[in-house]
Amino acid sequence: MGEFFDAEDGGSLRLELLSVDGRDFSLLRRIGYRSKRYDEPFVVPADLETFSTDLASVPRVFTWLVPRIGDFLPAAVVHDALVDEQDYLGPPVDRAEADLIFREAMIGLGTGKVRAWLMWSAVTCATMWDGRRLVDRLALILLVGVVSILGGLATLDFLDVWDVLPWMGQRPWPEELAGGAFFALVIPSALAATWGSQWPAGVIVGVALAFLLHVTVVLLALYLVYLGLERLVSGRRVR
Template identity: 50%
Template sequence: MISDPSPQPHRFHDGGTDTEPPDPDAEPRIVLERDVQGERELFRMLRRIGYRDEEYGELLVPADLDSFRTDLTSVPTLFTWLVPKTGNHLVPALLHDGLVDPTGQQYVGPPIDRPDADRILRRAMRDTHVGLVRRWLMWSAVTLATIHVGTPSWSRLRHLCYVLAADGTLALIAALGTVATLDLVDVVDWLPWMGERPWWLELVGGLAGAVVIPLLLGLLWGRFAVAGAITGIALAVLLHVTVLLAAVTVLYQAAERLARRTPLAAAVAGAVVVLSCAVLTTLLVAAS
């Protein structure tokens, strides 16, 4: 069940450095050094973060300041409008990066498996005043990553079941969203919750289905049912926005690549696009 205890920002504190001890009474200090590796922009933390978790006690991240690297909040470019790279969630995100580091040696504290690290992230975001919706969205996203990465405590069969449930339900939701779009524009009439109705009733029915269907499919995620429901609803509601942003991103990247490799061709292509738009606008105005 989703609960919302009061934030406790004092749980975070300055974790010190290799020469300075942690200071439980000082606020965390985020000091980063940029480290570009190829096309990846990573950051080295120059000071540790301390966090007193209500279940696992004192945690320090990272254990090794020299080797630890982070990409800050791990958010795909398409979704940075929803969850930016920085904000109130940055400190919890850095903490989480240390807890789930593949080496398993980038935090100081008791043994923590990945699902529990995800729950720590959620609690930590509460303590830094991250909004309720955003922190549950972020927790669901990292839970999906955990399902794919797995944890040593899972058998191969359990891991496979989790992956199939997660990927299968999300694929089904995406397919239903596509069919719902076709239903809305009267290309098909396959979804009973939309049917042959006025467009606004079909739209309402589609939105209702975008909530109810993922809620039911989320049950297939087992212990991660809440994450399944949240992820499914987010996918269903944001499907069209995501597709549109993906298309714009592809066009932008293609334009950048063309401009970098063949500037003249890019200039010609730009001129053709502008001229075509001008002609089309003129024709539409004349026809109105």
């Protein structure tokens, strides 16, 4: 695995952050990372005009599963720098390679492998969406769209609102649950083939979405209710 270090004196990592606006942060001290993939280390500058980070870029509705801070925090800071070639010193890497370094660094910091692969898959989605290849965007839309639609239809079928999916049908509920779980694994895995070399991330994203779809919808609805209530009580936020 790679190794983090203090770029000021070469010693152990010291991650010192300065809040810019409560969401973005700059470094008070340069940090470095030596990846097993490269001979030359990556160094993130301590300069507000050069680099800032929002830590782990996790939407608030998903922070119950992956918090914005944790043992992976130094890896998130380095990843934010690597996705912009102007924000670090070190060998040039493309965004997909930066995502792999992010995963490597998280595991090296002691982040659980399940969480590390989940977070790598999440940033891979962002890479595919922000990239220049239209085919990557279409593959992402296809997987998320199909899994979301089938998840909704499976729910309606399970509740006997609409009998539409052949693997559900009018069966005892344990059989319907088993059939739904089976296809929640098979269908995303098949669609992930459209992701090319990133297919492992596609499998993880698709399966996670299939199994967490209902939880996500409920939490999103509650979060929107909270935002509406906050706006009503506190008024428009001035940053």
